[in-house]
Each structure stands twice: as C-alpha cells, then as structure tokens.
Amino acid sequence: MASEPFCVFECNSIGDKILLFTQEKLKKCREILTIRVALKLKYNDVNLPVTVTKTHGYHSKCYNESEIEYASDEDEHEQSDCEC
C-alpha cells in the first residue's frame, strides 16, 4: 500500500516536491487557516490532517502563498509609497 503524499492545498501542480507536514508546521498552518476561515479568504477549505501523517503534505510554494496572502493583509499599511 503505497499512498502517495498529496498537497492539502489541492493545487494542480504535478511534479513539484511535496513536503510532509511536521507537527510544528501543521500547527502554524492551522493557525493561519483559522484566520483564513474567519476572513473567508482563499484556501479556507483546506483539509488539514488532525495529526501528522505520511500522506498529508504541501508544496512550499502553496504554503508560502497561503501564508503570504494572509500576511499581506497586515503588511498592507507598511508598504511605503513615499517617493521623497
């Protein structure tokens, strides 16, 4: 029984390396997801595993995207348009 790891972000990337969750990464991801659900952002229906498994994984690209998008909500005001 060889279950291939899959990306929980349900992206269409095939061939990119899938990284398995670590306990820490999963926790972080869940925190982000909680916020995303509250804000009804993209990826708010990501099916995160309850615990670390050998099949639930993610692309670093996908993870970063979800994290960046969420973070950008906070950073928005810090972008400097000042040209002085």
Ligand SMILES: [Zn+2]
């Ligand atoms: Zn992915």
